[in-house]
Amino acid sequence: MSHDHDHDAQTGERWKHDGVRVIRGDRLDPNTAQTPGMFRQAAINHARVGAQKIWAGTVSIQPDAKTGVHHHGALESVIYVVSGRARMRWGERLEFVAEAGPGDFIFVPPFVPHQEINADPDNPLECVLVRSDNEAVVVNIADVDPVEAPEEVYWIDPIHTRP
Structure with a gap:
């Protein structure tokens, strides 16, 4: 048996045991940074799974709750907004604002000062979060x-027109 074959066999065994993982929605880990009004x-x-380059989870934001800047x-x-109405403010003075609803994705680039807000005074905002690194x-x-009064900025491209 060649050395390369031994390596391939060991790698093959690893993917059998450390391959695709399913994390059930009722088994998420609340042992993460928390903000008042958010879970x-x-x-x-x-x-949880040995991820090296990404973090993913959920957040539930109570009505009218918001983060600090x-x-x-x-x-x-x-x-990703699952349900509810998200309002994002960003900029050096939070001078920009945009809203997103169910099915919408929000991208937050590196180093952008922002504030996440539940824009609905009556219902929770449910979202899925993904970050590009495992470190919080x-x-x-x-x-x-x-x-x-923050300036409203519309995402205008061939698919999205100004409302």
């Missing part, structure tokens, strides 16, 4: 002087 749960991370360092974040990077920004 985050990890589904995919290093501790923050960014996630070099991480990219994706938020949250840099809180306390000295933001928000503008009074």
Whole structure:
């Protein structure tokens, strides 16, 4: 048996035991950073499945709840809205705003100061979160002087027209 064959056999065994993983929705891990009015749960991370480059989980945001102003360092974040109405404010003074509803995706680039808000005063906002690294990077920004009326920025491209 050649050395390469031994390596292939060991690698083959590893994928049989460490291959695709299904994380049941009722088995998410609440042992993650929490914000008042929000409940985050990890589904995919290093501790649970050995993920090296991504974190995924859920967040439930109570009516009218919001985060403080923050960014996630070099991480990219994706938020998928399952139900409810999300409002995102961003910019050095939170001068921009956009809203998203069920089925919409929100992309938050690295280092962008932002605030996540449940725009519905009566219903929770349910989202799926995916981040481009396994490390939880949250840099809180306390000295933001928000503008009074944020500018609404529409995502306009060949598919999305101005409402």
